[in-house]
Structures are given as structure tokens and as C-alpha cells.
Amino acid sequence: MNDQFANQVVIVTGATSGIGKAAALAFAKQGAALVLTGRRAELGQQVQAECATVGARCVFVEADHTRLEDCERTINTTIEEFGRIDVLFNNAGIVSRGTALTTAEDLWQSTLDINVTSVWRMCRLAIPHMQRQGSGAIVNNASDWAIVGGQNALPYVMSKGAVAMMTKAMALDHAAAGIRVNAVCPGDTFVDRWLHKFEDSDADRRAAAISQASAHIPMKRFAEPQEIAAAVLFLASRESSYITGHLLLVDGGNTAQ
Numbered sequence: 001m002n003d004q005f006a007n008q009v010v011i012v013t014g015a016t017s018g019i020g021k022a023a024a025l026a027f028a029k030q031g032a033a034l035v036l037t038g039r040r041a042e043l044g045q046q047v048q049a050e051c052a053t054v055g056a057r058c059v060f061v062e063a064d065h066t067r068l069e070d071c072e073r074t075i076n077t078t079i080e081e082f083g084r085i086d087v088l089f090n091n092a093g094i095v096s097r098g099t100a101l102t103t104a105e106d107l108w109q110s111t112l113d114i115n116v117t118s119v120w121r122m123c124r125l126a127i128p129h130m131q132r133q134g135s136g137a138i139v140n141n142a143s144d145w146a147i148v149g150g151q152n153a154l155p156y157v158m159s160k161g162a163v164a165m166m167t168k169a170m171a172l173d174h175a176a177a178g179i180r181v182n183a184v185c186p187g188d189t190f191v192d193r194w195l196h197k198f199e200d201s202d203a204d205r206r207a208a209a210i211s212q213a214s215a216h217i218p219m220k221r222f223a224e225p226q227e228i229a230a231a232v233l234f235l236a237s238r239e240s241s242y243i244t245g246h247l248l249l250v251d252g253g254n255t256a257q
Contacts, residue, residue, distance in 0.1 A: 180243065185251065189227075
């Protein structure tokens with residue numbers, strides 16, 4: 001443990017599992033006070049308890065970030081509990097599949113709502129507090145598919161491309177105020193949906209499926225959530241103090257092909 005984020009207040013959205021949970025625990029181990037959000041209260045409280053075991057002050061807010069009132073409640077809770085916002089990690093999002101022909105209207109809209117609109121809302125609500133402080137770091141979770149296209153994933157690719165350009169635009173708008181805005185762009189990551197893809201008795205099938213799915217990656221494996229979290233912490237830290245508007249690829253070489 002070190003104190004790189006001591007006396008800093010960090011919001012992590014979508015913190016109940018996967019990259020969000022890994023980032024929350026990493027920030028906690030480095031001294032941050034945390035506000036965590038998610039739609040699954042039981043899982044959120046478990047992550048909150050894990051953060052507390054390493055000494056972090058931590059609050060969980062049950063929130064669906066497609067709802068403006070939940071975004072507002074997250075920010076208001078943060079200010080009420082801790083008085084400031086130093087880091088915002090916009091991680092909440094969904095993976096959606098389909099082509100221009102097969103994507104239904106409701107899937108298109110729900111992808112926009114959580115992957116794009118919620119990011120803008122959280123930034124719009126957090127930035128005024130950062131402006132008053134004269135500092136702040138925002139990290140948005142984009143994707144390697146924000147840089148290159150992907151098949152049968154039009155709504156997801158569209159949404160993450162929007163996050164990438166929103167990141168650049170906000171970085172330019174708020175750089176003079178001391179606010180840095182960057183995005184982490186993960187490739188395929190070993191998250192919970194892979195753990196639940198098969199029954200426990202089908203571990204061999206799961207391993208074979210993962211091996212097949214990662215065969216196209218130069219490093220021949222998925223990322224671990226902790227590897228993505230390490231990139232998030234770098235972008236949020238003083239070590240990246242002269243970096244803004246950057247899209248940091250963490251994809252095992254996928255987009256280098």
C-alpha cells in the first residue's frame with residue numbers, strides 16, 4: 001500500500017464487479033476515500049466492505065446512471081460526505097451486440113443512455129466542483145473498439161467512439177481550469193460474464209472458450225481487471241500530470257495489428 005491518493009476523493013461508477021471493482025480496490029489501497037455506485041446493492045456493499053478492510057473511507061450509492069436523479073444523488077452524496085471530488089472514473093456501461101439491420105430501437109437507446117449520456121451527465125455534475133478546487137481528473141472507460149471497428153457490435157462501437165471524442169472535447173474545454181480528462185481503452189478483459197458463462201463443472205469448456213476467444217490477441221490472453229485498473233490509476237494520478245485528452249489503449253496489442 002502507498003498513499004498516492006491520500007486525502008483524495010474518488011468516484012467509481014459501476015463498481016460492483018469487473019474493472020470497476022478492481023479500480024475501487026486499487027484506489028482504496030492507495031489511500032483514497034471512495035464513493036462507489038452500482039445497481040446491485042448487495043454486491044456494492046461487499047465491495048464497500050472489501051475497501052474498508054484496507055482502511056479506506058467508503059460509501060456505496062445504489063444508482064442507475066441512466067437516471068439523472070441517480071447521477072445527481074451520487075454527486076450530492078460525495079460532497080455531503082467528503083466535501084470535494086478529485087477523481088471521477090466513469091466506468092458504468094454495457095456491451096451491446098447487433099448490426100445496423102439487427103439492432104432494435106430500444107437497445108440502441110439504452111446503449112446511448114448508459115454508455116454516453118451518463119458519462120456526460122456525471123462530468124457535467126462533477127466539473128463545477130473540480131473548477132472550484134482548481135484541479136481534478138476524469139477517466140472515462142472507452143474501449144479498443146473506440147479506435148477500430150468491431151463486427152456485430154454497432155451500438156457498442158458507436159457509443160465508445162462517442163466516449164473517445166467526448167473525452168478529447170472535454171479535455172480541451174477544461175484544461176485551463178486544471179482538470180484533466182482522459183480515457184482508458186481496454187481490450188477483451190476477463191470479467192464476470194466469462195466466469196458465469198458455463199457451470200462450475202464445465203471449467204474445461206470455459207477454458208477452451210476463453211482460449212478460442214483470445215486467439216486473435218497478440219498476447220494470446222484476456223486482460224485481468226487489475227491490469228485495466230492500473231491504467232486508470234495512472235491516468236488519475238500525479239504521474240500523468242501533463243496528460244489530457246489521451247486515449248490509453250490497454251489491449252494486448254489488438255489494435256497494433
